Amino acid sequence: MSDELFVSLATNIGLLAICAILVTIIAASITSRLPGASKEVFAHNIPYFGVIAGLVFGLTSAALILSSHNFQSGVILDSRAGPVILSGVFGGPVAAVVTFVIGGIARAWVGGPYVIGGVASIAIYAASGIFLVRWLKIDISKTSWASYGTLILFGIVGTIAVIPAFFMNQGQEMATVIAAITGATPILLIQNSLAVLLLGSALKTTLMVIQDHERLGLLSRDLDDANKKLCASNKNLEESNRKLSDFSNMAAHDLKAPIRGISNLINFILEDLRDLNLSPSDDFIENTELVQSKLVGMNALVEDLLSYSFTTERRADAQSFNPNDRIQHVMMQIGAHDGYTIKVDAPFPQAFGSPAAFDIVIRNLLSNAIKHHDQPSGSISVSAHQENDAVIFEISDDGPGIPEESLEVIFKPFQTLSSKDEVPGSGLGLSFVRKLVESWGGSISALSPNARGSTFRFTIPVP
Numbered sequence: 184m185s186d187e188l189f190v191s192l193a194t195n196i197g198l199l200a201i202c203a204i205l206v207t208i209i210a211a212s213i214t215s216r217l218p219g220a221s222k223e224v225f226a227h228n229i230p231y232f233g234v235i236a237g238l239v240f241g242l243t244s245a246a247l248i249l250s251s252h253n254f255q256s257g258v259i260l261d262s263r264a265g266p267v268i269l270s271g272v273f274g275g276p277v278a279a280v281v282t283f284v285i286g287g288i289a290r291a292w293v294g295g296p297y298v299i300g301g302v303a304s305i306a307i308y309a310a311s312g313i314f315l316v317r318w319l320k321i322d323i324s325k326t327s328w329a330s331y332g333t334l335i336l337f338g339i340v341g342t343i344a345v346i347p348a349f350f351m352n353q354g355q356e357m358a359t360v361i362a363a364i365t366g367a368t369p370i371l372l373i374q375n376s377l378a379v380l381l382l383g384s385a386l387k388t389t390l391m392v393i394q395d396h397e398r399l400g401l402l403s404r405d406l407d408d409a410n411k412k413l414c415a416s417n418k419n420l421e422e423s424n425r426k427l428s429d430f431s432n433m434a435a436h437d438l439k440a441p442i443r444g445i446s447n448l449i450n451f452i453l454e455d456l457r458d459l460n461l462s463p464s465d466d467f468i469e470n471t472e473l474v475q476s477k478l479v480g481m482n483a484l485v486e487d488l489l490s491y492s493f494t495t496e497r498r499a500d501a502q503s504f505n506p507n508d509r510i511q512h513v514m515m516q517i518g519a520h521d522g523y524t525i526k527v528d529a530p531f532p533q534a535f536g537s538p539a540a541f542d543i544v545i546r547n548l549l550s551n552a553i554k555h556h557d558q559p560s561g562s563i564s565v566s567a568h569q570e571n572d573a574v575i576f577e578i579s580d581d582g583p584g585i586p587e588e589s590l591e592v593i594f595k596p597f598q599t600l601s602s603k604d605e606v607p608g609s610g611l612g613l614s615f616v617r618k619l620v621e622s623w624g625g626s627i628s629a630l631s632p633n634a635r636g637s638t639f640r641f642t643i644p645v646p
Contacts, residue, residue, distance in 0.1 A: 194209040203237045204385075205423075236274030237281025244282060244305070245289035264345075264371075265309050265378030268337050269313030279309040287301065304345040311344050311456055311645040338376030342495055345371075439482065446478045501623060503646040504538045506531040506574070510565060513545045520553050522560030532569040534625035535646040536644040544619055547577075547612045548639050552580040573625070585631040593629060616641075 184373040243266040271279035283305050290301040315337055449471055456463055463471075507529045514525060534541070542637045547567075552563045585593065586619055619643045620627045629642035 201243070208645045233275045233277030234281055235276035237270055240270035240278060241272065241282040241285025244270075244286035248286065248293060248301075249287045260376035262374055263305065264338060264342065264375035265468050267305055267308035268312040268315075268375075269382055269386065271309055271339070272316050272383075276313055280314055283309045289541040311340055315340060316503055334380045335376045337383070338379040339372060342371045342375045378621075387536055396591070442478055442482050446475065448479075449474060470504065501536050502538065503533055503535050504541070505532050506541065506567065508578075509538055510545055513542050515550065517546065517549055523556070524562050525549065526562065526564045528566040529565065531567040532574045533646055534574050534643045536625075536643050537619075540619040540622065541643065544616050544641065547616050548578045551612060552578065552582060556580065556582040558582075569645060572640040574645055575640060575642050577638055577640045581636045584633065584635050585629055585637045587631070590629045590631065594627070 205593055244263040247263045247266070263286060267279075268284055270282035272284075286305040287302045289304060291298060293301070295301070361548075407561070453463075453471065510527060510529075510531075549563065549565075553561075561581050563578065563580045565576070565578050567577070569572055592614050594617045596611055617627050620643070624644055625642040627639065629637060631637040
């Protein structure tokens with residue numbers, strides 16, 4: 184290989200690289216201004232992209248022609264096939280025409296005995312690119328078209344198709360033309376295939392980058408839309424929760440009045456009977472006691488509904504507090520229970536949460552331990568220790584225990600292990616205990632590994 188031919192090939196490769204970079208910048212600029220438009224751009228539905236791409240490919244082919252290597256008998260060798268063929272593939276028919284016009288002018292400017300054939304070769308290259316796209320049914324918006332085999336096929340077909348242009352000479356003898364074809368064709372095959380391969384691979388990368396960027400843009404917009412919808416849903420949910428809390432509060436307060444009225448009415452009837460020295464029958468007394476017990480249960484249900492709605496309002500008053508004082512206060516509220524002892528393993532680590540909510544949790548767990556005990560006497564213990572950024576509280580008893588299949592069920596609303604006739608209650612206690620614990624970011628679980636006894640464990644953050 185002569186030094187002149189080597190310099191020419193190196194120059195051609197550099198010009199092809201510049202072409203690929205320019206096309207990348209232009210295509211990326213257009214698709215970034217028109218979100219979701221890459222399919223339109225590469226489906227050749229945006230005419231001005233074809234014109235701009237044609238200018239880039241055409242100027243590149245002109246630069247390649249002007250820096251070409253004189254082979255023999257007026258034949259010039261360059262890599263014009265790369266940009267000319269791919270102009271029609273990448274930019275569509277508009278780009279192919281613009282490229283032909285610019286490249287043809289450059290070839291005419293160079294002149295020489297094969298000037299007509301040279302201009303014709305540019306037209307053949309441009310037509311070959313469009314023909315191959317149609318024949319192979321290539322979808323430019325997909326990157327599979329730019330395989331090495333397809334790109335080399337473009338170079339080979341374009342080179343073979345341009346051979347007749349050699350005969351469009353000005354006064355050259357047939358023997359000279361055939362010699363030129365024989366000598367130049369192998370070099371053109373290699374040069375054109377390499378040019379199409381290099382430029383096509385660069386354009387394939389361009390297409391992949393643009394489409395990845397576009398997909399990320401669409402994904403980002405989808406995420407923004409989803410976040411907006413989520414914020415709107417959260418706002419609606421908060422409003423619904425507020426309305427539900429207000430409703431349950433109002434309904435609970437409205438229900439307490441008739442319950443008190445019925446209970447008072449029964450007491451008045453019993454007092455009137457005593458004043459009249461009338462002795463009610465045993466059935467009457469039994470029925471009134473049953474009604475009274477049901478009223479007590481209904482009143483407990485109303486109170487629990489109030490407490491349940493109260494849990495949604497206790498999230499804003501979180502503060503650092505001393506659990507020792509709060510537990511002592513709760514034990515005073517519960518009062519002494521004959522036969523039952525509560526052991527408190529104080530002192531406890533400082534905690535962070537709603538003190539009022541903490542009181543409700545402790546009060547419910549201690550009351551449940553006593554209420555559900557199956558013996559006239561028992562022992563309950565309260566302990567706590569710190570692990571990392573949380574304080575873990577454990578309330579254990581020596582009661583009947585909890586079946587394994589019910590360890591999670593008991594935290595659901597209106598679920599109880601005992602009949603309401605045996606143990607009064609609404610079944611809401613542990614449900615809103617869990618709700619309170621989760622409101623400060625903690626968790627609660629029940630353990631009952633032995634035949635008797637159970638442990639309720641919950642966490643609360645440290646300050």
